Amino acid sequence: MSVRERTLAVWQGKVRIRVLSEGRGPALVFFHGAWGLDWDPFLEELARDFTVYAPEHPGTTAEAPDDIYHLDGLWDLVLCYDELLQGLGVSGAALIGHSFGGMVACELAAAYPGCARRLVLIDPIGFWRDADPIANWMVLEPAQLRARVFRDPEGPAARRMFGADGDAKAVAAGRVRLTWAMGSTGKFIWPIPDKGLKKRIHRVQAPTLLVWGKEDRLVPPVYADEFARRLSGARVETVNDAGHAPHLERPDAVARLVREFAGA
Amino acid sequence: MKISAFHLMPHRELPPDFESRYESVWVTPPWWELADAGRVGQYYNWTLDELIHAARAGFDGVCTNEHHQNAYGFMPSPNLMGSVLARATNGTNVAVVQMGATLPTSNPPIRVAEEYAMLDCISGGRLVAGLPLGSPMDVNLCYGITPMEHRERYREAFALTLKAWQAREMFAWNGRYYQLPTVNLWPRPIQQPHPPVWVPGSGSISTFDFAVAHDVCYCFLSYSGARSAKTMMDGYWQVVEREGREANPYRAGFLQLVAVGDDDADAEAKYARHVEYFYHKCLHVPAPYFAPPGNQDYRSLVAALSNPVRRAENPKELRYRDFVDKGYVIAGSAATVRDRLKEEVVKGLRVGNLMVLLQIGSMPHELTLENIERFARDVLPDLRGVWDDEGWVNHWWPERLRGAAPAPAVAVGAGRA
Numbered sequence: 260m261s262v263r264e265r266t267l268a269v270w271q272g273k274v275r276i277r278v279l280s281e282g283r284g285p286a287l288v289f290f291h292g293a294w295g296l297d298w299d300p301f302l303e304e305l306a307r308d309f310t311v312y313a314p315e316h317p318g319t320t321a322e323a324p325d326d327i328y329h330l331d332g333l334w335d336l337v338l339c340y341d342e343l344l345q346g347l348g349v350s351g352a353a354l355i356g357h358s359f360g361g362m363v364a365c366e367l368a369a370a371y372p373g374c375a376r377r378l379v380l381i382d383p384i385g386f387w388r389d390a391d392p393i394a395n396w397m398v399l400e401p402a403q404l405r406a407r408v409f410r411d412p413e414g415p416a417a418r419r420m421f422g423a424d425g426d427a428k429a430v431a432a433g434r435v436r437l438t439w440a441m442g443s444t445g446k447f448i449w450p451i452p453d454k455g456l457k458k459r460i461h462r463v464q465a466p467t468l469l470v471w472g473k474e475d476r477l478v479p480p481v482y483a484d485e486f487a488r489r490l491s492g493a494r495v496e497t498v499n500d501a502g503h504a505p506h507l508e509r510p511d512a513v514a515r516l517v518r519e520f521a522g523a
Numbered sequence: 524m525k526i527s528a529f530h531l532m533p534h535r536e537l538p539p540d541f542e543s544r545y546e547s548v549w550v551t552p553p554w555w556e557l558a559d560a561g562r563v564g565q566y567y568n569w570t571l572d573e574l575i576h577a578a579r580a581g582f583d584g585v586c587t588n589e590h591h592q593n594a595y596g597f598m599p600s601p602n603l604m605g606s607v608l609a610r611a612t613n614g615t616n617v618a619v620v621q622m623g624a625t626l627p628t629s630n631p632p633i634r635v636a637e638e639y640a641m642l643d644c645i646s647g648g649r650l651v652a653g654l655p656l657g658s659p660m661d662v663n664l665c666y667g668i669t670p671m672e673h674r675e676r677y678r679e680a681f682a683l684t685l686k687a688w689q690a691r692e693m694f695a696w697n698g699r700y701y702q703l704p705t706v707n708l709w710p711r712p713i714q715q716p717h718p719p720v721w722v723p724g725s726g727s728i729s730t731f732d733f734a735v736a737h738d739v740c741y742c743f744l745s746y747s748g749a750r751s752a753k754t755m756m757d758g759y760w761q762v763v764e765r766e767g768r769e770a771n772p773y774r775a776g777f778l779q780l781v782a783v784g785d786d787d788a789d790a791e792a793k794y795a796r797h798v799e800y801f802y803h804k805c806l807h808v809p810a811p812y813f814a815p816p817g818n819q820d821y822r823s824l825v826a827a828l829s830n831p832v833r834r835a836e837n838p839k840e841l842r843y844r845d846f847v848d849k850g851y852v853i854a855g856s857a858a859t860v861r862d863r864l865k866e867e868v869v870k871g872l873r874v875g876n877l878m879v880l881l882q883i884g885s886m887p888h889e890l891t892l893e894n895i896e897r898f899a900r901d902v903l904p905d906l907r908g909v910w911d912d913e914g915w916v917n918h919w920w921p922e923r924l925r926g927a928a929p930a931p932a933v934a935v936g937a938g939r940a
Binding site: 439440442445 | 663671672810815825
């Protein structure tokens with residue numbers, strides 16, 4: 260299989276979104292986290308059973324960094340994604356999102372209940388508990404950030420996301436990509452990642468699976484309660500030996516959960 | 524030359540192990556462990572007294588600025604300080620230089636336009652209106668403004684401010700970030716069409732462009748002296764030339780730390796520990812605070828990461844003599860200070876509006892007064908005429924003070940109560 264790549268323009272043509280896709284089977288749309296999109300082993304695994312569509316959040320598409328300035332807030336973003344799904348001709352898909360992308364998937368499923376057949380949220384953000392504050396990952400030192408996102412900050416998944424391999428030019432390009440991805444997604448959540456999902460989440464109709472890394476040091480697993488108590492019948496699965504990105508540290512395990520929950 | 528006394532209003536008594544015990548001087552320094560409100564009241568009053576002393580000693584202007592949750596500078600409202608200074612300096616030719624109230628942290632931002640207009644009225648038209656973008660620490664981390672919106676908000680607020688001061692008709696403002704149904708400012712400033720505008724910056728290229736496009740005075744507020752500022756200020760003057768503006772030195776301002784003694788040894792004996800306190804404790808801030816993602820636009824981000832400037836020195840590894848050698852602080856005898864200021868800063872960077880920081884870190888009140896007096900008496904008179912032979916007009920100084928020596932002028936307000 261090879262990953263297909265296309266760029267769709269939405270929002271009166273002002274916002275260009277690159278979409279990676281691969282696979283066969285029921286449609287699945289994956290919304291990445293705050294650190295950018297990478298066609299990783301988890302998506303590769305999902306593509307065995309689903310037609311996977313993975314859009315890049317506005318601003319993070321390499322050729323279109325400034326497109327992010329055309330969006331003013333979360334409402335604009337949700338409308339953009341509605342346009343994108345229409346552009347892809349996808350409806351009634353499994354929506355799956357990680358971290359920031361989890362919040363986006365949940366907002367989309369709340370705004371357009373019909374657009375999601377199943378909803379899978381992996382360590383999503385969207386709520387705030389005073390007793391369990393979420394660290395502002397945008398102002399952490401690089402080493403602290405790695406240690407917050409990954410259970411093993413030196414493991415292959417961490418190196419893949421934050422890696423410093425390669426020549427100086429590649430390293431600089433990687434840092435630009437990562438920084439701009441955090442800035443572009445951060446536009447919708449700064450300074451506290453609670454933008455009112457609690458008022459809207461009751462509109463979600465799709466059966467929902469919550470997947471949480473047991474050792475998530477960024478968004479502690481207690482946040483699963485915030486989602487579970489508002490989504491009747493939501494299932495919560497905790498993944499051992501994983502931090503904030505269980506689908507990257509345990510791709511097989513998380514892909515299996517998704518397959519069992521959202522497979523045709 | 525116009526030469527103004529700048530003040531940060533720092534905590535002067537941080538504990539000796541401050542920088543190893545706490546993560547930052549800014550955003551997160553714990554108030555209850557580090558400060559006492561009664562003592563802080565004393566700092567504010569010392570700060571005001573020191574600036575008033577400078578005004579009486581012969582400085583052309585007095586400057587205050589805005590920071591939040593910051594132990595090295597905690598004037599969250601510089602206009603409260605400016606208001607006291609405006610009243611206290613009535614009857615003089617000293618400008619009240621607000622460096623200043625930060626537009627993106629004021630909501631709605633016409634609050635700044637209103638308060639500056641008040642200051643201009645109270646001072647009899649002696650206001651210099653600094654309109655800073657604000658630091659990421661203040662604006663993004665303390666006041667919660669989204670980094671990616673920071674500059675856009677500033678630019679919109681800047682345009683609104685200028686229009687609010689000048690518009691003859693009331694107007695509605697339908698902006699992206701601010702909507703105001705009826706803008707009809709009361710009061711308006713005395714100075715017409717508006718008070719001189721200074722835009723402080725810390726070397727960002729986009730701020731050069733903005734300052735030149737709007738024909739304001741660009742002020743580089745640096746703590747690391749003229750040598751490290753040279754490339755940056757050269758870049759500014761290139762933009763000035765490219766845009767076809769005249770190379771008037773008064774369109775540039777610069778902040779320099781200065782300490783004057785009898786001779787070099789006396790200066791070291793008096794000031795060394797206060798200078799080290801400033802660089803070791805007051806600048807103790809985690810690097811990521813300066814650059815939350817999105818604050819820098821994409822073009823600047825690519826430029827910064829692809830061509831990293833020579834890694835900045837870590838001031839914690841430097842001592843007093845390093846700071847003096849490298850020009851972070853210009854210190855020594857009056858003659859040394861005068862010559863270095865003239866060559867490195869005024870001529871070297873082409874600066875017409877010089878600001879000097881004379882209260883540094885833990886420097887106590889009495890020593891600060893002494894430093895101010897020595898500078899005013901032994902240094903300032905020799906610098907004042909530096910640009911006179913070139914014949915430039917300081918368009919960025921209150922018009923009625925442009926030619927004035929700092930002798931008492933017609934009393935405004937003060938004597939009439």
